[in-house]
Amino acid sequence: MGIRVEDPDYGNDCLTCFAPGATPLRINASFGNIKKGSLWEDELPGPPSGSFKLTQNPSHPCQWAYVGEVWSVEYYAVAIPPGEVRAQLLMSLNPPFSLPVFQGNSSSYCAGSFGAFFTDPEGWAYYSGSAWIFV
16 A cells, blocks of 8 residues: 555554555555635635644544644545445545545545545635555
8 A cells, every 4th residue: 555654553454455464553644736726715724735644443444534733634445346446535624614625536546646626726725736645
């Protein structure tokens, strides 16, 4: 899954993406090139750039999340028909704003790179960008 950046601690098995016993407890999500959209206002933080360490949800082993003071990031993968995977990576701005920042989907793999779902600046506070998932 992606490029190994450190030896992982292992969590509960997410057999959608990993062999038994090989599911990492933490994964890294990196974001770049996110831009200000038409709804961006001065009181909002500038577009995020950098890495976030997500921790596995023990109740849902194919879901990882990070909740910070400003940003929240969630990644999950599900098997749709047998043999197919849908992965989604979401970033949002926490309250009081509660705005979507980045959404990327994949229908063919559990990790790697994600392109932005919000590609038009009209109607969004943030748009564009890329993201990557690393173990």
